Amino acid sequence: MKLALLVAICCCIAGCQTTATKPRSAQTPVMSEFTLPEATIADIHRAMMAGELSAEALTRQYLERIARLDQSTFLNAIVTVNPQALARARALDAEFARSGKLRPLHGIPVIVKDNYDTLGLQTTGGSVALEGVTPPDDAFQVARLKAAGAIVLAKSNMAEWAFSPSWTMSSVGGLTRNPYDLSRTPAGSSGGTGAAVAANFGVVGLGTDTGNSIRGPSSHNALVGIRSTMGLTSRDGIIPLYLRNDIGGPMARTVEDAVRVLDVIAGYDEADPITAKSQGQRPASYLSSLQADGLQGATIGVLRYYTDTAAIDAEVKALFEQAVSDLIAQGAQVITIAIDDYPNLIKDNWCNTFVSDVNEYLTSLEGRSLYDSLQAIYDAQLYSVPVKESLEYMLNPENQDQQCSDLYTHPRNINFREQVVKAMDDAGVDALIYPTWSFPPREIADTDGHKGDNSQHIAPNTGLPTITVPMGFTREQRLPAGISFVGRLFAEPTLIKLTYSYEQATNHRKPPPGF
Numbered sequence: 001m002k003l004a005l006l007v008a009i010c011c012c013i014a015g016c017q018t019t020a021t022k023p024r025s026a027q028t029p030v031m032s033e034f035t036l037p038e039a040t041i042a043d044i045h046r047a048m049m050a051g052e053l054s055a056e057a058l059t060r061q062y063l064e065r066i067a068r069l070d071q072s073t074f075l076n077a078i079v080t081v082n083p084q085a086l087a088r089a090r091a092l093d094a095e096f097a098r099s100g101k102l103r104p105l106h107g108i109p110v111i112v113k114d115n116y117d118t119l120g121l122q123t124t125g126g127s128v129a130l131e132g133v134t135p136p137d138d139a140f141q142v143a144r145l146k147a148a149g150a151i152v153l154a155k156s157n158m159a160e161w162a163f164s165p166s167w168t169m170s171s172v173g174g175l176t177r178n179p180y181d182l183s184r185t186p187a188g189s190s191g192g193t194g195a196a197v198a199a200n201f202g203v204v205g206l207g208t209d210t211g212n213s214i215r216g217p218s219s220h221n222a223l224v225g226i227r228s229t230m231g232l233t234s235r236d237g238i239i240p241l242y243l244r245n246d247i248g249g250p251m252a253r254t255v256e257d258a259v260r261v262l263d264v265i266a267g268y269d270e271a272d273p274i275t276a277k278s279q280g281q282r283p284a285s286y287l288s289s290l291q292a293d294g295l296q297g298a299t300i301g302v303l304r305y306y307t308d309t310a311a312i313d314a315e316v317k318a319l320f321e322q323a324v325s326d327l328i329a330q331g332a333q334v335i336t337i338a339i340d341d342y343p344n345l346i347k348d349n350w351c352n353t354f355v356s357d358v359n360e361y362l363t364s365l366e367g368r369s370l371y372d373s374l375q376a377i378y379d380a381q382l383y384s385v386p387v388k389e390s391l392e393y394m395l396n397p398e399n400q401d402q403q404c405s406d407l408y409t410h411p412r413n414i415n416f417r418e419q420v421v422k423a424m425d426d427a428g429v430d431a432l433i434y435p436t437w438s439f440p441p442r443e444i445a446d447t448d449g450h451k452g453d454n455s456q457h458i459a460p461n462t463g464l465p466t467i468t469v470p471m472g473f474t475r476e477q478r479l480p481a482g483i484s485f486v487g488r489l490f491a492e493p494t495l496i497k498l499t500y501s502y503e504q505a506t507n508h509r510k511p512p513p514g515f
Helices: 002-009 041-049 055-069 085-099 140-147 191-198 215-220 255-265 273-278 314-329 354-364 374-379 385-395 411-427 458-462 492-506
Strands: 078-081 109-113 151-156 204-209 224-227 247-252 299-303 333-337 431-435 466-474 479-486
Touching: 041 255, 055 078, 055 085, 055 109, 055 151, 078 191, 085 151, 109 191, 140 151, 140 204, 140 255, 151 191, 191 204, 191 215, 191 247, 204 215, 204 224, 204 255, 215 224, 215 466, 215 479, 224 255, 224 492, 247 255, 255 466, 255 492, 299 411, 314 333, 314 431, 314 466, 314 479, 314 492, 333 411, 354 374, 354 385, 374 385, 411 431, 411 458, 431 492, 466 492, 479 492
Parallel strands: 109 151, 109 204, 299 333, 299 431
Antiparallel strands: 078 151, 204 247, 224 247, 224 466, 431 479, 466 479
């Protein structure tokens, strides 16, 4: 039915345990005063420790919201709800009753993008060819979340094979809309996670980002999104787009909640050799970087390449200039920065490894899929109409890059990163900033309009970390916009300090009307 709709409309854990002063009984009544919308991890854990909330009651509330709002509004952010979510919640409640301790994400319902392997749940990458296929184990990040006490509540819709940065449509899930305006897109390809977290269908979410797909949907849905340093988090068990550029990470309503997730998922994984880069690079906990005065004395560089151009919406530019003023008001020095030869640096950095990467993933399913190659899926015509042309391009041997090393060893990527860091060092800045997206979320029917995606260049092709946070709303305070902060390799503590300080000073996040 969703395919028909799609065609008709045409993509060892860090963190401390919290100990209650007195373990509550498993029969402790749950009080009704707890407010679900916009609840943070800290809010939830305080309520649990006070005996006012159980993981089971919380999970029921989120499941009720999904059942009541996702399909009736045509938001369509959720593909699969976890039938074991309540059983998992009850087990966590029983554990807390025994121990009086909360794990770092104890009882926290999480929305997981449908390209993360999740044991017992289908993982499709948005492709109807993988509908019903369950992986042999959890992706590394999913396993880390579970070990921290999180509850995988649901899998979210995504752009099919993660192809589109602009829309979230798939042959398995149909079209996802933006909760702030249902006639508009949530961006892609993690738009399902973005829309779901923005609409308060879960506390936090996981997305993936190859060129834009955590940061774009976060910007379009008034969320915080973290694309961490390449190698800080594992890609094991994530259906790839271009593995050399892929990063999975948190999408949340607050910087603090995103950091709580990052604290859990960051670190070395022997199944992903690039994470060896993270060894010795991460602090004991990123939570210590949540400093409200973090902008005091900071120096921030404005990359005017993305603002001094006609290719930016006037209202988005006005929000960005206000953000610059807000940074200065919080004690930061803000200067303009230029990167030598930038237009040429951003060219020819992509490598098309999609076919070989996906074929390797299909092999990892150990025969659980009927299809062992992307060519077999294409031959079976198991795709939506919008991605047919992209699949044909990818499958053409002339368009495939066979020899393409990772971001740390490929000469163009090394040079790009070195030039960006040199410009930062020469100017003495702690981070670069620019609008995450130069235009508001576009209307779904606008297939030929502006692009406006500023996220495709620096982070995915240098490996440098980026955090996007809300910077306000355009179009009569209806449509979200975000600002991106870029730092040096493994400088997440600095970026967290800056973005948390900005968020606390401006408080731009607000829930979408109707959700």
